[in-house]
Amino acid sequence: MNYSGVPRWVYGLAAMGGLFVLLPLAAMVAKVDWSRFIPLVASESSLTALGLSLRTSAASTALCVLFGIPLALVLARRPFRGQRLLRAFVLLPLVLPPVVGGIALLYTFGRQGLLGKNLELVGIQIAFSTTAVVLAQTFVALPFLVVSLEGALRTAGNRYEAVAATLGARPATILRRVTVPMVLPGLASGAVLSFARSLGEFGATLTFAGSLQGVTRTLPLEIYLQRETDADAAVALSLVLVAVAVIVVGLSYRRPHRADIPAEAAA
């Protein structure tokens, strides 16, 4: 079967779409001052920002996995009243401007916020701390994990779980030994997307966490700051961010390992 059934003009438009993404990246690469690349990227403030970005993104991804698996399970398994509403709210950060998310978080965890007031009493301050960075990134990245995992769970169905239960496995055992391993590819790609989204978060972080070097100034914030004073440094750092993103996404999209799912699941 070599016949694709795709009209030729589709390839033309697809090529234009691809160029639209590639061209700006190429333009940026062309602008890089390679002779100063290493010192620009390896400056103390840049390395600090990169380190902070990687650490906070890893923490955000962990939180996304922790809360995203239960959310996806609740959304994918048994229908209940208000399920559509819950899904809509969970996915809201996908379409919300991040700066709005930052403001919302500020009014929740800030000093005068809904929870922040009480946390303040026990001596916990979240706003404008590294914790705030992690929360801001989790807020925007969580939907990526939930969407990706919910799809995987729906595709897998729950027949394997039913069999596992009749074999004597408790629900917790089923989750650990059947459900999660079976949707692992979906979970992995969801986690990678969450990580990538966390890495690139700017608006919510700036609003809710500010831009304190070493504490809340992640790589995107550093890039924005550098752009005002040293455009070359900004471009060089942008390239680093692109490289990290490409590596992360590339790793997860090597090949969807569907081959493990036997024919009986597809039949």
Add this chain to the structure above:
Amino acid sequence: MSFHIDATVRARNVDISLSVGPAETVAILGPNGAGKSTLLSVAAGLLRPDAGSARLGERVLFNLDGGSRVWTPPHLRGTALLAQEPLLFPHLSVLENVAFGPRSAGASRAQSRETARHWLAEVDVAQLAERKPGELSGGQAQRVAVARALAASPELLLLDEPMSALDIHAAPHLRRLLKRVLSGRRAVIITHDVLDALILADRVIVMEKGRIVEEGPTREVFRRPRSQFAAGLAGVNLLAGTVTEDGLRTSAAAGGASLHVAGHLDDEAEPGQPGVAAFPPSAVSVFLDAAHGSPRNSFPVAITDLEPHGDHIRVRAGDLAADITPAASAELGLEPGSRVYFVVKATAVQVYAA
């Protein structure tokens, strides 16, 4: 130590009551949509009925009738379910699949693997232990699924058409295996195949429209079917009605008019009782005109279908069938829609109480 279930599932119009002895295998037969799989799901705890109760030995599986509602979750029931598809966990090796039950029951890794090896050997696939399910044929996978179910040492094994997804070469193999492992074990098996029921089951239950319509020892049910479904499986013609002195009067619903069928009365059949008249298609001859003279029955029918049946032609007319030679069929010029007479000698008709 018996299994008893009583369940009503209103959404699927299922209302049944069933008991299974400690070492008994019961086959459930019935047309699609009769509620057979629903019954198994309820027994396994995967579907909650609207009302009813079930016990397995000392254990209450559920009791939704009394004031205190009891619901035992599936993993505490001791009822392993084997479905049409093997549903082996794709990410685990064959050995780990079979070890899943014992491991879930709290056995150590080494112990559960030993149990798994034992059951894999028992179903003759010990050499596949290290494979992944994706590398097995359909027949192999279903054997592994049998081993996995048995390794969980269930007190009740539920089998939902375990042979139906297999090709014609793998099915007999699995049937022999099931015959071996089901003997001395409590099991309920749903099947569409007379052979499965005859070989595997001690007792047969026929379900139609969510109700049990017939029940009895396997051989007895096929020898003297009382439901249209069982008669179809057993390959005999069946007419239901009221027993008379010398045969049976059919209920008016059959073909509009009430027919009198002359036949041989069973010892226990008393005139006036509800009963059935059964006769094999091979005893039926086909004529274009009514054949008179007793002791014969002559039923006017319209042919619905003609199909090959061994080296004969099976002539179907509604629920009735006749087997005639191709030569006879050609000579009579039979085709669907033809109006003919099915003629059967009274001595070939068995009449018994239903």
